[in-house]
Amino acid sequence: MFDKNEIKKIKQLREQWENSTIKKTLERFPERKDKFVSGSGEEVDRLYAPDNLEDFDYFKDLNFPGEYPYTRGVQPTMYRGRLWTMRQYAGFGTAEESNKRYKYLLTQGQTGLSIAFDLPTQIGYDSDHPMSLGEVGKVGVAIDSLKDMETLFDGIPLDRVSTSMTINAPAAVLLAMYIAVAEKQGVSPDKLKGTIQNDILKEYIARGTYIFPPYPSMRLITNIFEFCSKEMPSWNAISISGYHIREAGATAIQEVAFTLADGIAYVEAAIKSGLKVDDFAPRLSFFFNAHNDLLEEVAKFRAARRLWARIMKERFGAKNKKSLMLRFHTQTAGCTLTAQQPDNNIIRVTIQALAAVLGGTQSLHTNSRDEALALPAEDSVRIALRTQQIIAYESGVTETIDPLAGSYYIEVLTKNIEEQALKYIEKIDKLGGAPRAIEKGFIQQEIQNSAYQYQKEIEEGKRIVVGVNKFQIKEETPKGLLRVDPEVGRRQVEKLRELKETRDNQKVKVSLSALGRAAKTDANLIPFILDCVKSYVTLGEICDVLRSEFGEYKESIKL
Amino acid sequence: MKAKKIRVLVAKPGLDGHDRGAKVVARALRDAGMEVIYTGLRQTPRQIVETAIQEDVNVIGLSILSGAHTHLFPEIMRLLKENKAEDIIVIAGGVIPEEDIPELKKVGIAEIFTPGTDTRDIINFIKEKVK
Structure with missing residues (x-):
């Protein structure tokens, strides 16, 4: 997208700038930290410019909304047509x-x-x-x-x-009800609209509400795929979930990688059971987390969309446009909510919800401020819903499609997350696919390592959590919790x-x-x-x- | 002579599947030089007490985020007493409302660590208690 000579010039001048202006500035005013990292621990550079995006190709990497590889969104008009x-x-x-x-x-x-x-x-x-x-x-x-x-x-x-139902091992029973x-x-049934979570692999990885072993569980799941493809054309037969994987401690990259690896396993199981990819793939949906690092999260959603489209097209030969589209629900990150100064959680949720919207989510749950303490009370749920409504009707971010596209940083992040997630997926392929990688404990262990690292960073003061390890106050016992x-x-x-x-x-x-x-x-x-x-x-x-x-x-x- | 290692059972009673906290704490205790056994999910109070006695632990660490602590914690304490294992120190963590804590301490839970706890506080607490 950028002119070769232009990039050469930017590189040259950037070097000059680093060696003169920056060097002098740093001598007088050192930066706050030796190393700057994203919410999930990736190193962040001082400045991004076109020279970080040398091979960037608008049509290959972004294209228009509603067009392959759907980086900019799955619908042609996004929130101008209909809000999430x-x-x-x-x-x-x-x-x-x-x-x-x-x-x-x-x-x-x-x-x-x-x-x-x-x-x-x-x-x-x-x-x-x-x-x-x-x-x-x-x-x-x-x-x-x-x-x-x-x-x-x-x-x-x-x-x-x-209606969306968070039910997995006995998904078939609740769907039947x-x-x-x-x-x-x-x-x-053909008039019903909604989603059944039906994602057992992430239960083994992170959420824990499994019943049966993997093989019969995958059978029940593909039974649902088949039934829905015939009887329930507007129903999402699965919600392949990264949410809980992230909650368990995964980084943004791991969230994308493990979720899509699970997705690949479901597609493979369905094909093996005799279904045609374009018969069920349009009804696959996804579910992601929205964490605090606003820009990294926006890039994560874009990267997930692009990577899934490429996997479905190149790996599974899907032809139907709808099979290539990663449609997703988002929930803000429960694990970022603090029991300390719980009203601060409203602000965290706002940032996370904004990330989901800037990332092009199809639906959204915003957490309530009191969820680190108990189930949310009615007034907390109302504030959480109002947060979405304020973003939708007052913030202005809904008025144009994928507004952060073209930001040097966002595009670099999007590319990095896609590349690193793909590396993980290749590793999981080598282990024999997601179910095998889970059996071996590989995915769980990667997540546990990240979770432990995260906790250590908080305790060492490398990661600040407002109200927890900085800016603490003496607090009263919270009142009005739901019991x-x-x-x-x-x-x-x-x-x-x-x-x-x-x-x-x-x-x-x-x-x-x-x-x-x-x-x-x-x-x-x-x-x-x-x-x-x-x-x-x-x-x-x-x-x-x-x-x-x-x-x-x-x-x-x-x- | 080297001091005997402190033995800790980290347990997940009930049906709750949130094990991030339990696993992080288990690892922190291990890194602090303790011998840690982790039960995995869906343990009944009886299973937890049996394992604790079998493994001859000094401490049981319980983790629940589902709200079932009001039922499951007292049951575990009752079974420990029934099996004459009250010398085992029991600590707990998770989403546990402040107002439940006095009742849980009354049945014998030594300390409740709520969200935001520094693992070093848990380590120090255990080291202080097991002497």
Whole structure:
């Protein structure tokens, strides 16, 4: 893009500038640090100019929005056409309480739902399972059967909202329940819009809500891909998640690398199961973190988009434009929130949300200021949502597409992140792909090393966290934190007992044994699971049948 | 003669999968010269107490970010007592609201380390207690 002679001249004059002006300045005023680094530890130079982008090619590296390799965004008009979906992750206690929170958020101008399930639900245990004691309704809503799901979406028209569900190991069961609730509202599956997380690999890597071993888990995932490609054209069959990988301590580069490596594994599994790449790839979606280093994060989103487009085209030969587009949800970084001076978190979230928007996100969750202390209270959630609305309607960054493109620094960062992530992906390929690299503990160990490094930097004062290792104050105990009523667990168990007494238990038996038989074959399990949930078979009962067929995953621990 | 190494069990009770903190602390303790055993995820109170006794540890470090501490921590303390292992020092960390701390200390948890804790404070605390 830059003229060769021009670059030569810049190089020459830069050298002069470094040797005279800078040298003299440094003698009188040394810089604040010997080495400047980005949020994820990459060295940052004093100045970026065209000579850092010698081989930069506008059409190859950027092109127009909505055009390959989609660096500038997946839609041709981006936020000028439509703003991102404002989607706050929420859910706690019983289905009744969560339903109330969703309705509140929708009246406050939120444009999509995002369901948080409690841990027993995420791990396929009913509320009355011994492992569920003390956990029911704590980090999300407790769902045991279709009955709870009907309550959860009561009065919410599923043909008009889009819903994202953070559910992985038992994703097929919750998807089936969603379809069944919609059916009762008179909405057919092809009208449903939303996303199911359905990303088991990052559960083994970073999040921990796995049930089955990798092989049968990948089967359930590709079963969902196949089902969705036929029945649910507007549904995202997976949300390949870097979010939790970053939360566990990964750097920006590792986040991109490990997420896309997982993505490659899903594409390979789906192709192996007999699907054609362009039949399912358009419904793959992604989920990234937005951390504090504003510019590095913007570059990260751009780099991820470009790298995925190139992988899909060159490695998998995808032809459909939609197969090449990396569409993603973003959540601001929970791990950057501090328990100290929690109001400061509002500012952190603002910077992170801005990064996501400048990076071209399709939907966004902004964290609440009190999340290092407890589940967010209603007024904190409102401020978090208002943060997005202020960026959307007041900041002006939405008025033109990819406004930071062409910044020397942003383009250098974008290129570096793409190159380094690709190196990691090549390494993972050599190890036999993401599932093997996870089995060997390689990915986990890389993340742990970064997490430990990060902590050490804070403790050595090399990394400043305002209010934690600098600018501390004496603080009062925070008030008004949200607490989940301990009665929730008891009430949920009571509801479950009632359900088991009143449902048609013959139908339960028949549909469960049909599922058990199908699990032994190569059949797509989704229709069988759908039959089960419609007969009010519980989540735990379905997962128990699959546990006995598939076995359970045991994590490999390396410190 | 070299002093006997302090033995610590770092444990994740319940269903919570957030293990960044547990792993960082485990490593910091190891780097400080302690013998560290990490249980991995989804341990029941009984499993944790059994492992602690089997491994003859001086300290158990518990980590929970899911809010289940109000149920799981007291249960672990009860089982330690039942197994006559109250001499094991129990410390804990995670997302634990300030107002829960007095109750947890009452059941015998020696200290609660909340978000933002410097690992050197944990190391010093353990060294001070295990003498």
